[in-house]
Structures are given as structure tokens and as C-alpha cells.
Amino acid sequence: MASAAGDAAASSPRAVAPSSPEPLVGTWPHALSHEPMLRVSDVLALVQRSFPTLTTSKLRFLDSHGLVCPQRTPSGYRQYSPADVERVRFVLRQQRDHYRPLTVIKEQLDALDSGRLHEPVTLQEIGEAPSDYLSAAEVAERGGVSVDVLGELERAGLVAATVPDGYEPAVLDVVVAASAYLAAGGDVRALRTLVLAARREADRADDAAAPLRRRGGGEADARAAEFGEAAIAVFSASVRLRVGG
Incomplete structure (x- = not known):
């Protein structure tokens, strides 16, 4: 019984001692x-x-x-x-x-x-296997940047850890693209402007797909997702055409 009680206490938020710092x-x-x-x-x-x-x-x-x-x-x-x-x-x-x-x-x-x-936040406590995430060092190495540059990208709001020092593998696409942009002579401030513009276009793609999504159901959601991907592809192609011209 004592062991079960201990396990229950460990899985629940714990009260902070009275001497803890002022409210966050x-x-x-x-x-x-x-x-x-x-x-x-x-x-x-x-x-x-x-x-x-x-x-x-x-x-x-x-x-x-x-x-x-x-x-x-x-x-x-x-x-x-x-x-x-x-x-x-x-x-x-x-x-x-x-x-x-x-x-x-x-x-x-x-x-x-x-x-x-x-309530501490750790990979085990959020119920995900550590292999689901990449450390900052792994993201930097695979993305072709230094850990310091990765920190700059994070401070600029371009990428973010999902858990402390744990990144979703999907951020690698952004880091790899950012690495190529910086290597070509760009800087993080200009890169942030580009990313914000891309996010605005993604929001517009979502808006355009909204009528399909409102119909509800799995088929409608699939069509809305397909429509959104097509809209993003048009945006990407237009950017390449503009830059190439």
C-alpha cells in the first residue's frame, strides 16, 4: 500500500514549499x-x-x-x-x-x-519516447548549423523546442533551409521576415480551404488538406518564378 501511495504522489503535481519564489x-x-x-x-x-x-x-x-x-x-x-x-x-x-x-x-x-x-516537464512525463525528439546538438548537426546559430533561430521565433532540449524532427526542414539561406549571405533578421511572410500565406491557404473544412467529415478534411497543400505549392512556385526572373 505504501508503494502505491508513493507512486500516486509521484505522478501528481507537488506543492511547492512555503519558501518558494514569488508567483511566476x-x-x-x-x-x-x-x-x-x-x-x-x-x-x-x-x-x-x-x-x-x-x-x-x-x-x-x-x-x-x-x-x-x-x-x-x-x-x-x-x-x-x-x-x-x-x-x-x-x-x-x-x-x-x-x-x-x-x-x-x-x-x-x-x-x-x-x-x-x-510539475516538471520531461520526455518521460509527457508520455513520449526520447527517440521522438532531437536534442539541440542533433538538430544543429543534421541541419548544418552550429548550436549558437540554432539558438539565434529559436530566439527569432523561427523554431522552438517542444520540450526542454527536445525538438520535433520536422524542424529540420526549417533549419536546413535556414542554413542554406545564411550560407548564401542572408541574416537571421531577414530570414525571420521571410518566415513570417510564409506563415501569412499559410494562413491564407487555410482561409481558402475553410469552406471545404466546414462541410465536416473525413473526406472534407482530406480535401481541405489537399487544397491547402496545393495553395502552398502555388505560393512556392510563384516565389521561385519571381526570384528566378
């Missing part, structure tokens, strides 16, 4: 990036590995109840940060492993936000 600014997890760079489809791709039942409507539900509060694009689309993704995982873990109601989970998140509770 911002929302938990404070150590992760709060840069809004992930779409709903990105969040589903990240989280459904451990929580296959997560759906778009569930994400909307968590948003409406104030448990996870993603930012919005001008057109109203939700954009999540790596910190938001971990909050989603936290809520789902509490429901699946401890059967806690949303009111209790909301109180826990409020306490984590203020620093009254502590």
Missing part, C-alpha cells in the same frame, strides 16, 4: 516556448500518439473552458505554442490516469501558473 509571470509550463506556431492539425499530430481520442472538437472544448488558451490569427484560426501543447497533454493525463474533473484540473493549472504547484 505567464502560464505553465514556463520553461517551454509560448510562440504560437502550431495549427490544430499540428497539435493533433503531436498529441494523438499518446492520446488517440483527441479531436478538433475536444481542443475547442478545452479552449472554451479556459484550460488551454491558444492565440488567434486575424481570420480566427487557433494557433498553439509548445507550451499550449504540454497543457493539452497535462489535461488529458489528469483525465485518463486520475479521472479528475475539469474543475479540479483547472485549479491545478491555475496553481501551476502561479508557482504554487510544481
